[in-house]
């Protein structure tokens with residue numbers, strides 16, 4: 449008999465509850481990855497994530513081989529593939545770590561029932577979160593809709609379980625079942641647009657731990673002061689590694705020795721506390737996704753369903769290409785296109801610009817991010833977009849509209865970020881780098897900028913667009929729901 453470990457968004461060996469459960473069963477282990485994207489609906493990975501997945505699976509396979517094991521790759525509907533393999537390897541059990549995306553929860557529940565009905569054990573574990581979404585409830589037994597009380601309740605639940613170690617050896621079956629070659633999954637792009645991604649990232653568990661160590665030893669002290677400045681490499685860059693489960697939040701939690709008191713909301717707990725609070729936002733995003741699964745497509749605040757969005761394919765395309773004429777916005781989009789990531793502060797600005805300056809539905813932005821981010825994560829992406837659109841329970845109020853020029857001047861005062869990603873503006877002086885459309889002709893000429901030719905004219909006048917957005921907002925029927933905690937922007 450064997451035990452199948454079905455790997456999904458948990459591509460690591462350390463702190464791997466499903467793998468540990470398999471080891472404890474004492475049978476030969478068959479590690480399995482199924483590319484079942486055709487049945488995953490809104491959870492199916494976009495282009496940049498598929499690039500990451502390819503490299504991550506490669507890394508996981510080589511780690512497994514060092515332990516005397518290997519990764520079996522299959523493609524197709526998950527249930528049929530599992531049932532087939534159960535027969536092939538005479539499996540007594542299938543174990544996996546839980547996913548929380550609504551389509552996957554439904555699918556996995558029916559898979560668990562069907563595997564058991566086929567006479568095989570099936571067990572799932574928490575390998576992705578500090579707390580299960582259903583473990584944290586408010587005084588009335590309901591899910592939270594505001595971050596600060598949610599996080600306080602999480603912290604009040606006591607110490608987070610210590611991460612599990614890695615197995616030193618994995619027992620192999622007498623003969624290995626057939627596996628597809630990694631290339632056969634077709635995860636890598638056909639047209640090679642991925643050089644920038646390859647230059648920026650090292651997918652896989654070893655890459656994740658390198659970044660975690662770099663953060664705890666070199667970045668954490670400056671995190672609070674520097675994390676909002678996109679030209680600085682001041683944050684952890686762990687998000688894609690978390691999205692693929694190459695590092696667990698429990699490992700991150702225990703990488704710091706911050707006393708719990710320092711983590712309390714309002715306490716000045718330093719960089720570690722501020723950073724772990726961001727991990728708390730990730731937990732909160734999963735809590736919301738689990739309890740309000742409709743929010744992947746629909747606003748949590750129902751009144752926003754009546755918002756007069758203005759879908760404009762031409763403007764959307766200019767935004768997607770980093771051709772809006774607002775340098776901080778274009779820099780963010782171009783950073784995303786080249787590296788598969790975008791700084792958090794700039795994600796907020798770029799998102800706000802799409803939904804408030806252009807009045808384009810937030811779902812369009814979420815879909816673009818989904819396809820282009822290497823850290824695309826349904827919970828975090830949904831929370832982020834509902835936050836910028838003001839339609840989430842715990843969101844920036846709609847009437848708070850970021851000004852892309854003053855935000856650029858505040859967080860990229862020297863224009864270093866813009867100069868890097870929008871090189872055609874690099875010779876503009878600091879005073880005009882965030883607003884070339886307002887620069888005197890002589891300044892533009894000297895910097896070699898021809899508006900409408902070397903760099904686009906502004907797609908909208910921000911102050912006019914702002915008034916229009918506010919008018920649309922004020923005309924919208926309002927609900928009495930007062931949930932809000934704008935801490936994401938702080």
Ligand SMILES: Cc1cc2nc3c(=O)[nH]c(=O)nc-3n(C[C@H](O)[C@H](O)[C@H](O)COP(=O)(O)OP(=O)(O)OC[C@H]3O[C@@H](n4cnc5c(N)ncnc54)[C@H](O)[C@@H]3O)c2cc1C
Pocket residue numbers: 675683684685686687688690691723726727729730731733790791792793795796799817821823824825826828829830831832833836936
């Ligand atoms: C419109 C929008 C869309 C977003 N889409 C995603 C997404 O698809 N995937 C994703 O991982 N993050 C998303 N974020 C959140 C955030 O921008 C990224 O997590 C962060 O920039 C990743 O960089 P880092 O790992 O260096 O973050 P750090 O500052 O080092 O934070 C550490 C970890 O905390 C978590 N975290 C940080 N900020 C947030 C946040 N605001 N919400 C939830 N978790 C957070 C992430 O897992 C991150 O890796 C989005 C934000 C916005 C505004």
